[in-house]
Amino acid sequence: MATKGDTILEVRDLVKHYPLNQGIVFKKQIGAIKAVDGVSFDLARGETLGIVGESGCGKSTLAKVLMALERPTSGTVKIDGRDIGRARGGELKRMRRNIQMVMQDPYTSLNPRMTVGDIVGEPFDIHTEVAPKGDRNRKVQELLEVVGLNPDHINRYPHQFSGGQRQRIGIARGLALQPEIIVCDEPVSALDVSIQAQVINLLERLQNEFNLAYIFIAHDLSVVRHISDRVGVMYLGKIVELGKDTEIYDRPAHPYSQALLSAVPVPDPEGRENRERIILQGDPPSPANPPSGCRFRTRCWKAQEICATEEPLLEIRPGTDHESACHFAETHDVVHASS
Amino acid sequence: MSKTSLEALPAEGGLGNEPLLAVDDLHVEFATRGGAVKAVNGVSYSLDAGETLAVLGESGSGKSVTAQAIMGILDIPPARIPKGEVRFHGTDLLKLSEEARTQVRGQRIAMIFQDALSALNPVFTVGWQISEMFRVHRGMSKRDSMKKAVELMDRVRIPAAKQRVNDYPHQFSGGMRQRIMIAMSIALDPEVLIADEPTTALDVTVQAQVMELLAELQRESNMGMILITHDLGVVADVADKIAVMYAGRIVENAPVHDIYKAPAHPYTKGLLESIPRVDHKGQELYAIKGLPPNLLAMPTGCAFHPRCPYRQDNCVTDVPPLYEISGTRNSACHYWREVLDGDQG
Numbered sequence: 292m293a294t295k296g297d298t299i300l301e302v303r304d305l306v307k308h309y310p311l312n313q314g315i316v317f318k319k320q321i322g323a324i325k326a327v328d329g330v331s332f333d334l335a336r337g338e339t340l341g342i343v344g345e346s347g348c349g350k351s352t353l354a355k356v357l358m359a360l361e362r363p364t365s366g367t368v369k370i371d372g373r374d375i376g377r378a379r380g381g382e383l384k385r386m387r388r389n390i391q392m393v394m395q396d397p398y399t400s401l402n403p404r405m406t407v408g409d410i411v412g413e414p415f416d417i418h419t420e421v422a423p424k425g426d427r428n429r430k431v432q433e434l435l436e437v438v439g440l441n442p443d444h445i446n447r448y449p450h451q452f453s454g455g456q457r458q459r460i461g462i463a464r465g466l467a468l469q470p471e472i473i474v475c476d477e478p479v480s481a482l483d484v485s486i487q488a489q490v491i492n493l494l495e496r497l498q499n500e501f502n503l504a505y506i507f508i509a510h511d512l513s514v515v516r517h518i519s520d521r522v523g524v525m526y527l528g529k530i531v532e533l534g535k536d537t538e539i540y541d542r543p544a545h546p547y548s549q550a551l552l553s554a555v556p557v558p559d560p561e562g563r564e565n566r567e568r569i570i571l572q573g574d575p576p577s578p579a580n581p582p583s584g585c586r587f588r589t590r591c592w593k594a595q596e597i598c599a600t601e602e603p604l605l606e607i608r609p610g611t612d613h614e615s616a617c618h619f620a621e622t623h624d625v626v627h628a629s630s
Numbered sequence: 631m632s633k634t635s636l637e638a639l640p641a642e643g644g645l646g647n648e649p650l651l652a653v654d655d656l657h658v659e660f661a662t663r664g665g666a667v668k669a670v671n672g673v674s675y676s677l678d679a680g681e682t683l684a685v686l687g688e689s690g691s692g693k694s695v696t697a698q699a700i701m702g703i704l705d706i707p708p709a710r711i712p713k714g715e716v717r718f719h720g721t722d723l724l725k726l727s728e729e730a731r732t733q734v735r736g737q738r739i740a741m742i743f744q745d746a747l748s749a750l751n752p753v754f755t756v757g758w759q760i761s762e763m764f765r766v767h768r769g770m771s772k773r774d775s776m777k778k779a780v781e782l783m784d785r786v787r788i789p790a791a792k793q794r795v796n797d798y799p800h801q802f803s804g805g806m807r808q809r810i811m812i813a814m815s816i817a818l819d820p821e822v823l824i825a826d827e828p829t830t831a832l833d834v835t836v837q838a839q840v841m842e843l844l845a846e847l848q849r850e851s852n853m854g855m856i857l858i859t860h861d862l863g864v865v866a867d868v869a870d871k872i873a874v875m876y877a878g879r880i881v882e883n884a885p886v887h888d889i890y891k892a893p894a895h896p897y898t899k900g901l902l903e904s905i906p907r908v909d910h911k912g913q914e915l916y917a918i919k920g921l922p923p924n925l926l927a928m929p930t931g932c933a934f935h936p937r938c939p940y941r942q943d944n945c946v947t948d949v950p951p952l953y954e955i956s957g958t959r960n961s962a963c964h965y966w967r968e969v970l971d972g973d974q975g
Contacts, residue, residue, distance in 0.1 A: 315648040346804075363942045453921050463666030483688040488904035488917035495914070510833060513863075517915065536911075554838035556863030557903050563867055570842055571835045573789070574803045580643055 293428055294305035294628065299471055300334035300357070300390075301394035311579060325578050326352040327367070328528035331605070336445050336471065337498065338438060339505040341519030341536070343512055343551070345575060349528040350508045354476045357506065358392055359383060370472070388418055391465040395477035401449040407460055408445035414467040419527075421468055434463040437500075456487035459493065466497065474506045479514060491518060511553050516540050524548045527578055527586040530605055534613025542622040544608065544615040547587045553625040567625055585617070593619045649676040650854050651739070651822050651957040652844045658695050662893070667925045669695045671878035672681030672714075674952075677822065677854040683863040684886070686901075687875035688922055693858045696875075697824045699724075700856075701741050702731045718822070740820035744827035746807035748879070749797040750955070756810045757783075757795030763817040782813040786843060805836035809843065810873055816847055823848070825854045829864065839867060843951055863906060866890060874898050876934040877923050880952065884959040894961035894970045896938045940965045 308323035334340050342350050355361045356376070357368055363376045374387050391414075394400035399453045400409055412431045415422040433444035438459040449457055458478065465473050475494070478619045479487040495518060497503060507516050514521060522539040524532040524547065532545040543549045550569040557566065569592050576582055582589050586599040597618055607613060608620040633839070658670035670692040675685050687693040698704045700716050702723065716723045743749040747772055751759060761775035770778070776795065783791035786809040799807055808828060815823060825844065828839035845868060848855055854932060859865060864873060866886065873883040874895065881896035893899040900918035920937040923929055931938050935945040945964060952960045963969060 344802075345835060412676070426817065455921065483922070484901055485688060485713040485904060485918040486921070488906075489919075492914050492917055504722070513906045514835070517911060554834045556841075556867045558862040558890070558902070560866040560869075562889050567841075568838065570838050572839075576807060589653050608632060627690070 293588040295342065297336060299336050299371060300506075301333050301367075301369040301372075302333070302357070303367045303369075305330045305353070305356060305368060306364045307352050308364045324581055325528050325581060327356060328578075328581075330482050330528075330530055332523060332530065332533060334472065334506065336504055337502045338521070339498065339507055339519045341511065341515035341522040342508045342525060343515050343522060344525035345510070345551075346574060347527075347578065348525040349578070350525055352475055354392065354474045354506065354508055354527075357474055357536070358390060359387065372392050374383075379440070384418070385419075388421070388468045389470050390472040390474065391468060393458075393461050393465045393473060393475045393478045396418045397454055398463055398479050398481070400461055401457060403449055406448055406454075407431075407435070407440075409469060410449070410460060411463045411467060414464065427444075430467075431463075434466055437466065437497070438463045452483050453486075457480060458490050462497070466501070467500070470503070472504045474508070476508045477510070478507075478510060480509060487514070494518065494543075512540075512552065520593055524551065526597070527575060527581050529547055529586060529616065531587065531617070532615040533605060536617075538613040540623055542612065543625065544613070544622050545587075545617045545619040546593055546609040546619075547589050548615075549623055549625045569625065587617075593617075629630065634713075648717065650679050651720065651856075652676040652717040653696065653700065654715040654717065655839060656696060656699060656716065657712050658692070658699055658704065659712060661709045661710065662926075664926050666710075668928070669925060670699065671876055673875070675880065675883065676871045677856060679821065679854050680852040682848070682857060682868055682870045684859060684869035684872045685875060686859060686862070686865055686872055687807045688860055690807070690877075690922055690925065691875040692878040693875050694826055696825055697856065697858055699739065701739060701824065702735055703741075706868050726795040727918075730897070731932055736763065737818045738818075739824065740815035740818070740824065742811050742815050742825040742828045746804065746811045746831075747799060749811060750807060752799055755796045755798055756802070760810065760817060763814060767818055776889075778817070778917075782817055783810070785816075786810075786813045786847075788813075799868075802830055803836075805839060806833060808836075808840050812840070812843065812847070816851070816853075819851060820853065822854045826858045827860070828857070830859070830861070837864070844868075849974050851889070853934075862901060874901075875927065877928065879933065880960075881934065881962045882960065884934050884955075888959060892953055892970055894959065894966045895963045896940050896965075896969055897934050899969055899972075900937075931974065934963075938970060 306329055307327040308325050310320045311322040312318045323576045330353060344350050345396045356363050357376045367374045368376050370386055380387050408431050411434055412427050415427050421473055432445055435442045440456060441461050479490050482490060502565055507515060508516055516536055519536050522536050523530045526547050532539060532548045543552055550571050553567055553569045575592060576589055584600050585598040585603050588594040596610050603616045603618050605616040608615055611622050639707045654967055656673045659666045659668050675683060675695050683857050699711060710725060729827055744756050757776055757779045760779040764770040764775035764778050772878045780795050785796060788794060788809055825892055829840050839865050871885050872889050873880045876897050882898050890899060893902055902917035904918060906915060918937055925934055932945045932950050935941050948960045950964045952962045954960055955966060
């Protein structure tokens with residue numbers, strides 16, 4: 292799948308820092324939260340890139356910068372070869388049509404005072420060229436049908452729907468402008484287990500139908516593996532490992548990826564006593580003041596002097612088959628270690 | 631129903647024939663404008679010392695309400711317990727006076743809540759909140775109780791406990807706050823610990839830390855633990871036995887290995903099959919169709935029948951009792967044999 296399409300999204304050295312200010316009248320900048328600090332990747336048409344990492348690692352900031360909801364501090368986000376970070380006015384508006392978002396919480400991301408028809412049809416108010424006025428209701432009903440909702444419910448309000456149905460409304464809104472890229476920020480984490488599978492299936496079906504490219508941000512690693520063609524592991528604003536799903540899950544090379552994968556509870560009690568568990572000590576450091584060199588070294592069991600002085604680059608390392616940012620990268624299958 | 635469930639859940643060891651904690655045919659209703667909502671509808675389970683019981687269910691299945699009834703922290707009214715017993719060492723807690731319950735609550739049965747940030751009081755230091763346990767229940771002085779608080783923070787492995795005892799909840803990370811909650815709950819060496827989604831708000835790496843800590847504390851003091859969760863992975867890791875809840879009832883209970891090997895209720899089976907697995911990559915995930923029922927308008931017969939692939943005519947009319955499959959295993963499905971066989975074949 293990875294080679295199926297040409298590159299549609301190209302992210303290079305993307306940086307987003309939020310200034311930390313002191314003082315009320317005379318503000319002065321005393322530092323910055325380095326939320327995203329040098330992220331690069333490509334996304335092909337019809338491909339799904341999963342982004343995993345703990346809270347605070349910069350996943351959601353990355354999503355906002357990709358959507359041009361935040362301007363990058365430096366670096367570029369190119370959609371079809373054009374930089375959305377530098378685009379202004381009419382050009383930005385046109386580019387935004389091509390990249391849409393599905394939010395995490397279907398309870399707060401839908402306006403309770405708008406009907407479903409208004410919510411799903413709102414993108415047409417802004418981008419009037421997509422659907423002429425008289426045609427809108429029909430378009431909205433089509434969209435509702437595509438995501439598996441009853442088109443007759445167009446005049447209902449969000450509170451009349453369950454969590455899973457609301458997430459479908461959010462997805463319909465994301466599809467309205469026929470984008471090529473959809474950024475899904477934790478699209479299923481607020482849903483119950485039995486509903487999660489329905490929404491994941493819907494997302495996969497839509498991808499096949501419309502050849503969509505997904506950026507799929509989630510903390511549930513089993514969901515990410517299921518849906519992704521490639522996976523990037525983020526830690527403190529950087530991608531520490533990037534590769535195909537099988538490469539990351541079966542042959543993780545970065546110690547952080549290994550710890551993350553081994554911490555995921557396996558839904559099978561057989562052999563639980565001998566399962567390998569790498570338990571990280573402490574919490575991630577603050578992104579305002581990340582450690583020198585490798586950012587993971589403060590919690591890493593492999594850390595040496597070089598880790599404090601030299602920052603490891605994201606590259607293919609000897610003995611591994613995909614990119615990782617660790618001086619001592621070494622593949623180690625943690626998921627199947629017990630069997 | 632009450633007879634069958636009593637027989638169906640034999641006490642495993644315990645004191646005499648009585649388990650440490652036994653919930654028996656518990657019903658809880660909430661009065662609402664739309665009528666009485668039956669949140670818990672005849673739930674029975676039991677727990678022995680040193681044992682971990684996982685209560686698995688989706689939101690609205692009644693798993694937390696059951697726990698709140700055990701703790702005696704339901705708001706009555708609007709809640710009402712029309713029927714049922716919660717026996718602790720053989721004594722029905724629901725019949726005790728409020729003073730007697732206060733003696734049990736927190737001291738002998740303690741609870742950890744899901745969201746540590748909202749469960750802790752933001753305007754008191756964590757040391758003060760932990761030490762409150764000793765002042766209220768043990769009558770200790772301020773100074774002694776604060777010393778105890780530091781000891782406890784050490785025990786749940788909060789680094790630099792001595793310096794941090796006077797910090798406020800917002801100064802701690804999510805994982806550390808959950809440790810503070812755990813410190814408070816184990817302060818008085820309870821015999822039963824109820825953990826209501828203790829790691830749902832946490833990252834996987836922190837979840838692993840917290841679950842390891844809980845397991846260790848349990849080993850040290852031989853507590854019985856009720857773990858309420860919707861995460862099938864966490865359950866497989868730590869539970870000894872499982873009770874699966876759906877729409878206010880237990881639909882299946884079994885030792886942990888049995889249930890993952892071959893579920894005996896279509897709902898459990900559907901849940902297990904809807905987990906994304908490596909070998910199903912690229913295929914459509916199995917999804918239980920439909921939605922959980924509205925508790926105000928429960929389906930007739932088996933509450934799961936509108937979503938069930940095994941449905942027959944009598945499922946629509948007859949409420950299935952909790953059938954006994956083996957001495958330790960029950961399923962509330964008329965066709966549990968077919969479900970069980972279907973998985974093995």
